[in-house]
Amino acid sequence: MNDPLSPFYTVIETMKEKGLYNTIRTIESPQGAWLVINSTKVLNFCSNNYLGLASDKRLSNAAIQAVKKWGIGNGAVRAISGTNALHIKLEEKLAKFKKVESAIVLQSGYVANIVAIQTIMGKEDIVISDELNHASIIDAIRLAQISNKFIYKHNDMKELEMRLEEAKKLQKTPRSDGGKRLILIVTDGVFSMDGDIAPMDKIVALAKKYNAITMVDDAHGEGILGSHGRGIVDHFHLHGQVDIEVGTFSKAFGVIGGAIAGKRELIEYYRQKGRPFLFSTGLSIPATAAMIECVQVLTESDTLVKKVWNNAMYLKKGFQKLGFDTGRSETPITPVMIGDENKAKEFSAKLFEHKVYATPIKFPMVPLGKARIRVMPSAAHEKKDLDFGLKVFATVGKELGII
Numbered sequence: 001m002n003d004p005l006s007p008f009y010t011v012i013e014t015m016k017e018k019g020l021y022n023t024i025r026t027i028e029s030p031q032g033a034w035l036v037i038n039s040t041k042v043l044n045f046c047s048n049n050y051l052g053l054a055s056d057k058r059l060s061n062a063a064i065q066a067v068k069k070w071g072i073g074n075g076a077v078r079a080i081s082g083t084n085a086l087h088i089k090l091e092e093k094l095a096k097f098k099k100v101e102s103a104i105v106l107q108s109g110y111v112a113n114i115v116a117i118q119t120i121m122g123k124e125d126i127v128i129s130d131e132l133n134h135a136s137i138i139d140a141i142r143l144a145q146i147s148n149k150f151i152y153k154h155n156d157m158k159e160l161e162m163r164l165e166e167a168k169k170l171q172k173t174p175r176s177d178g179g180k181r182l183i184l185i186v187t188d189g190v191f192s193m194d195g196d197i198a199p200m201d202k203i204v205a206l207a208k209k210y211n212a213i214t215m216v217d218d219a220h221g222e223g224i225l226g227s228h229g230r231g232i233v234d235h236f237h238l239h240g241q242v243d244i245e246v247g248t249f250s251k252a253f254g255v256i257g258g259a260i261a262g263k264r265e266l267i268e269y270y271r272q273k274g275r276p277f278l279f280s281t282g283l284s285i286p287a288t289a290a291m292i293e294c295v296q297v298l299t300e301s302d303t304l305v306k307k308v309w310n311n312a313m314y315l316k317k318g319f320q321k322l323g324f325d326t327g328r329s330e331t332p333i334t335p336v337m338i339g340d341e342n343k344a345k346e347f348s349a350k351l352f353e354h355k356v357y358a359t360p361i362k363f364p365m366v367p368l369g370k371a372r373i374r375v376m377p378s379a380a381h382e383k384k385d386l387d388f389g390l391k392v393f394a395t396v397g398k399e400l401g402i403i
């Protein structure tokens with residue numbers, strides 16, 4: 001009999017032939033400055049573990065203690081019998097940390113974006129989105145089936161205002177239910193391919209002018225921007241002025257999960273209506289306990305936040321001294337520009353031969369001809385680790401004629 005799934009197997013074969021097949025490496029060690037891959041120690045320049053918290057003993061111990069006390073399973077979705085005191089404690093602690101009225105904890109950053117957009121936006125509403133926004137925002141917009149979708153050039157406030165003008169015109173026609181069409185401006189806080197920051201102050205000002213809602217996905221800004229890593233809203237002192245703040249626990253916070261922070265009534269609405277909240281079991285007990293500890297650690301001290309920044313500055317200066325171009329980064333995310341797609345791939349492979357693990361970022365993730373190696377420093381790195389990385393980049397850079 002013919003296998004109806006066979007077209008997919010053919011795709012895999014074609015991907016392998018074209019060199020597009022994604023070989024996923026297996027990590028044989030905890031997350032940290034170094035990783036073990038194929039029984040070999042390699043310098044880790046590609047995790048989002050900015051603060052080194054993914055293997056922090058305080059967080060792991062909190063998780064172990066919680067499992068001993070509470071067991072492992074939540075038992076049900078949060079709306080039935082699966083909301084435990086840990087969830088509530090984390091939501092309260094997180095809201096306090098981020099200086100917002102309220103927060104809702106979800107299963108991941110991806111899910112948080114889905115809840116944030118799909119729950120309040122419908123077909124006839126209007127979304128205005130930065131062209132470089134994360135895939136989970138794009139998926140959330142698709143899931144909400146919003147037909148009035150405007151994309152503006154990356155961080156281009158002139159174009160954003162033009163789109164707002166168009167949106168205002170559209171708004172003159174009410175929705176078929178008689179309601180006024182919502183206008184949502186959505187942006188990443190820190191853009192993960194370039195490490196640049198969204199001009200939230202300007203976005204908020206434009207939103208006020210056009211009576212639009214603002215949403216920021218701060219996956220790469222939390223733990224990095226603002227005092228003690230409170231995120232982009234704190235960085236721009238915009239407390240209470242950004243309607244929807246989405247975050248992830250899987251990057252700087254070192255755990256897993258996601259959250260939406262904002263006004264009490266809006267978060268309440270998400271609790272009542274958010275489908276992934278109602279129909280999918282909530283964050284696990286160990287993850288929730290580890291996150292409570294994480295927020296505590298960050299509230300008490302900004303040592304790790306300072307360290308990742310110091311490391312990033314040291315590394316960027318090092319790259320620039322060697323003659324590399326580190327693009328438009330304003331955060332620890334450090335793109336090392338290569339240009340040609342194949343050269344970036346070769347560069348990364350050679351780095352790996354020299355025991356440095358840093359991934360190439362190529363089209364379609366970035367424009368054609370703008371391929372790069374993305375270097376992710378963390379607070380887990382020491383100067384000697386960074387020096388080792390710089391030395392290897394210098395060797396490979398000369399070998400491939402980049403510097």
Ligand SMILES: *Cc1c(COP(=O)(O)O)cnc(C)c1O
Nearest residue numbers: 108109110134136219248250257
């Ligand atoms: C990683 C990331 C997400 C997804 O977060 P998860 O918690 O891993 O689901 C969402 N948005 C942005 C901008 C991200 O970088």
